[in-house]
Amino acid sequence: MTKYITRRIFYMFITFFLIATATFFLMKALPGSPISSASKLSPTQLAVVEAKYGLDQPIPVQYAKYMLNLAQGDLGNSFQFKNASVTDLIIDRLGPSLILGTQGLVLGVTLGILLGMIAALRQNTIWDYGSTFVAIIGISIPSFVFATFLQYWLAVQWELFPVALWKDGWMSSVLPSIALAMGPLATASRFIRTEMIEVLSSDYITLAKSKGANGFEIAFKHAFRNALIPLVTVLGPLAAGLLTGSLVIEQIFAIPGIGEQFVKSIMSNDFSIIMGTTLFFSAFLIVVIFLVDVLYGIIDPRIRLSGGKD
Amino acid sequence: MEKILEVKNLELSFHTFAGEVKAIRGVNFDLKKGETLAIVGESGSGKSVTTKAIMRLLPESSSEFKNGQILFNGKDLTKLSDKEMQKIRGKDISMIFQDPMTSLNPTMTIGNQIMEPILKHQKIGKAEARKVAIDLLRLVGMPKPEARIKQYPHQFSGGQRQRIVIAIALACNPQILIADEPTTALDVTIQAQILELMKDLQKKIDTSIIFITHDLGVVANVADRVAVMYGGKIVEIGTVDEIFYNPQHPYTWGLLSSMPSLDSADEKLYAIPGTPPDLLYPPKGDAFALRSDYALKIDLEEAPPFFKVSDTHSAATWLLHPDAPQVEPPLAIVERMKKFPGSRYYEGTEGGTY
Numbered sequence: 001m002t003k004y005i006t007r008r009i010f011y012m013f014i015t016f017f018l019i020a021t022a023t024f025f026l027m028k029a030l031p032g033s034p035i036s037s038a039s040k041l042s043p044t045q046l047a048v049v050e051a052k053y054g055l056d057q058p059i060p061v062q063y064a065k066y067m068l069n070l071a072q073g074d075l076g077n078s079f080q081f082k083n084a085s086v087t088d089l090i091i092d093r094l095g096p097s098l099i100l101g102t103q104g105l106v107l108g109v110t111l112g113i114l115l116g117m118i119a120a121l122r123q124n125t126i127w128d129y130g131s132t133f134v135a136i137i138g139i140s141i142p143s144f145v146f147a148t149f150l151q152y153w154l155a156v157q158w159e160l161f162p163v164a165l166w167k168d169g170w171m172s173s174v175l176p177s178i179a180l181a182m183g184p185l186a187t188a189s190r191f192i193r194t195e196m197i198e199v200l201s202s203d204y205i206t207l208a209k210s211k212g213a214n215g216f217e218i219a220f221k222h223a224f225r226n227a228l229i230p231l232v233t234v235l236g237p238l239a240a241g242l243l244t245g246s247l248v249i250e251q252i253f254a255i256p257g258i259g260e261q262f263v264k265s266i267m268s269n270d271f272s273i274i275m276g277t278t279l280f281f282s283a284f285l286i287v288v289i290f291l292v293d294v295l296y297g298i299i300d301p302r303i304r305l306s307g308g309k310d
Numbered sequence: 311m312e313k314i315l316e317v318k319n320l321e322l323s324f325h326t327f328a329g330e331v332k333a334i335r336g337v338n339f340d341l342k343k344g345e346t347l348a349i350v351g352e353s354g355s356g357k358s359v360t361t362k363a364i365m366r367l368l369p370e371s372s373s374e375f376k377n378g379q380i381l382f383n384g385k386d387l388t389k390l391s392d393k394e395m396q397k398i399r400g401k402d403i404s405m406i407f408q409d410p411m412t413s414l415n416p417t418m419t420i421g422n423q424i425m426e427p428i429l430k431h432q433k434i435g436k437a438e439a440r441k442v443a444i445d446l447l448r449l450v451g452m453p454k455p456e457a458r459i460k461q462y463p464h465q466f467s468g469g470q471r472q473r474i475v476i477a478i479a480l481a482c483n484p485q486i487l488i489a490d491e492p493t494t495a496l497d498v499t500i501q502a503q504i505l506e507l508m509k510d511l512q513k514k515i516d517t518s519i520i521f522i523t524h525d526l527g528v529v530a531n532v533a534d535r536v537a538v539m540y541g542g543k544i545v546e547i548g549t550v551d552e553i554f555y556n557p558q559h560p561y562t563w564g565l566l567s568s569m570p571s572l573d574s575a576d577e578k579l580y581a582i583p584g585t586p587p588d589l590l591y592p593p594k595g596d597a598f599a600l601r602s603d604y605a606l607k608i609d610l611e612e613a614p615p616f617f618k619v620s621d622t623h624s625a626a627t628w629l630l631h632p633d634a635p636q637v638e639p640p641l642a643i644v645e646r647m648k649k650f651p652g653s654r655y656y657e658g659t660e661g662g663t664y
Contacts, residue, residue: 202412203407203409203412203413204412204413204414204415204416206367206407206413207405207407207413207414207415207475207478208415208426209367209399210365210367210399210400210404210405210407210479211399211400211404211426211427211430211478211481212396212397212398212399212400212401212427212430212431213396213400213426213430214392214393214396215392222415222418225417225418226415226416226417299417300416300417301416301417301462301464302416302462302464
């Protein structure tokens with residue numbers, strides 16, 4: 001087990017390094033630079049600024065410098081936000097994004113699992129069709145459309161929640177979290193329904209019935225854990241997607257999260273923030289995928305991580 | 311002997327998109343205390359459905375009891391509520407399934423799986439139940455049960471898993487054990503071990519067994535009595551000797567003839583021609599008539615009633631009617647009959663009547 005984890009962590013670093021390299025060169029391949037948008041500068045002034053930020057040096061040299069700094073945990077400084085360090089900027093903005101992402105994910109997956117279970121246990125009844133309907137809505141309506149509806153009805157018409165901004169504490173997080181939850185809810189309910197139906201028709205469920213187990217025990221003690229594996233597989237990317245997916249939602253609700261900052265920095269070509277945020281998202285995804293792999297082994301004993309024999 | 315289970319005129323249908331499939335069309339048999347009744351027949355003959363109906367394990371949404379009773383200790387199982395049925399399953403009647411590779415829950419330790427029915431049906435604590443589970447594993451011949459009880463199904467071989475399934479079935483000392491082709495998915499050497507184990511256990515805990523199989527070799531090995539099923543009906547029932555050495559129904563003749571034997575190695579193996587009837591449109595008369603070389607005209611028009619051959623033996627074929635013409639069974643069957651006192655071809659001397 002330790003051997004497996006060490007090896008996995010090594011691979012995680014390699015993945016991260018490759019992503020960093022690819023992002024760096026892709027960014028450099030883009031036209032323009034952080035300061036090119038400031039057209040008021042004279043060519044001499046431009047040259048001075050470029051020299052100050054090392055942008056006049058050859059790209060391989062810039063790359064080496066960036067990677068060296070990265071190895072020390074330094075993501076560089078922002079061009080746009082008064083030279084603030086990228087790490088600080090991300091940490092500042094992380095709070096709202098994490099709250100929204102976590103709330104959205106927990107709400108979506110919990111409700112999704114419930115809906116999926118009900119649909120599977122009451123197959124081809126009004127419950128099943130209702131759950132399918134919700135899932136189709138969740139998948140086919142983009143989160144920003146849904147967000148706008150929520151804003152209009154729950155905030156503007158009924159004045160239950162603030163329309164936007166991050167000023168009213170937890171109340172501000174409710175609407176964006178609901179908007180974010182729709183995707184995971186739909187995905188989770190579909191996965192759980194399909195898998196539960198399959199698991200419920202398997203031989204060991206019949207055996208459980210023949211032992212005298214009642215409906216509740218069959219659904220939760222026997223079937224649920226076996227139906228979880230496919231959901232866990234998509235849960236990793238889903239979790240990472242929620243943080244990145246909140247780009248749009250954060251814009252709509254004017255929430256000072258990572259996503260909003262990311263979008264702004266793309267507009268202004270703020271190279272170091274784009275790099276930093278991309279790397280942060282990648283690191284997050286890599287870690288989540290690793291956790292999911294560990295989670296497999298906990299849920300299903302057949303998926304023993306290599307070297308895990310005791 | 312005391313009857314423990316009586317199935318009376320059981321009729322059961324499945325509702326499918328194509329229509330009503332009459333899977334069981336009037337089955338009658340009883341099970342006596344301590345005996346092993348084998349139900350044989352080809353795929354689709356209704357043998358599995360019959361036993362699943364006894365356990366009420368068929369999907370409620372698509373299956374329907376049309377008629378008849380399943381009497382267990384005076385209670386009609388077809389009429390019980392789900393709750394009442396749950397109290398019987400695993401405690402009074404339990405079941406061993408065909409494929410041990412898929413019939414254990416992969417995410418549960420085998421200890422928990424064996425303990426589940428014990429905790430459910432007996433008022434004992436977890437520690438106690440664990441002891442019972444360990445004893446059960448030892449009973450079914452699992453080495454090092456204390457250590458293995460914490461393991462998961464994938465850490466066991468197929469034969470071992472079937473032993474675990476048997477341990478689960480025996481957990482509450484059931485009065486009836488239904489074994490649905492328990493050896494079909496195992497390789498031959500393991501088959502023999504499992505059969506020996508079951509015979510052994512039956513002696514130890516005195517349970518009645520309904521043994522479903524299509525393997526006549528297995529039947530000869532384990533059964534006291536045999537019921538031959540075809541097209542959703544029992545066509546012949548009798549003691550194992552009567553079925554093997556004095557069979558009366560042409561379908562039983564066909565079954566026995568298609569059994570490979572060591573004496574006739576160079577002959578071509580017999581196969582019953584044709585296919586089983588479509589129970590969506592069950593035939594009017596004898597379901598086997600269209601595949602039978604011995605079909606009479608009446609077989610196509612009217613289903614034959616049971617004719618008694620002896621106190622323990624009866625068969626549903628018009629050939630046993632007093633007015634029926636005398637037919638010669640296949641040669642291989644005549645050879646068998648020659649060994650059976652009481653059959654019309656008997657040649658032996660011991661206790662011969664003529």
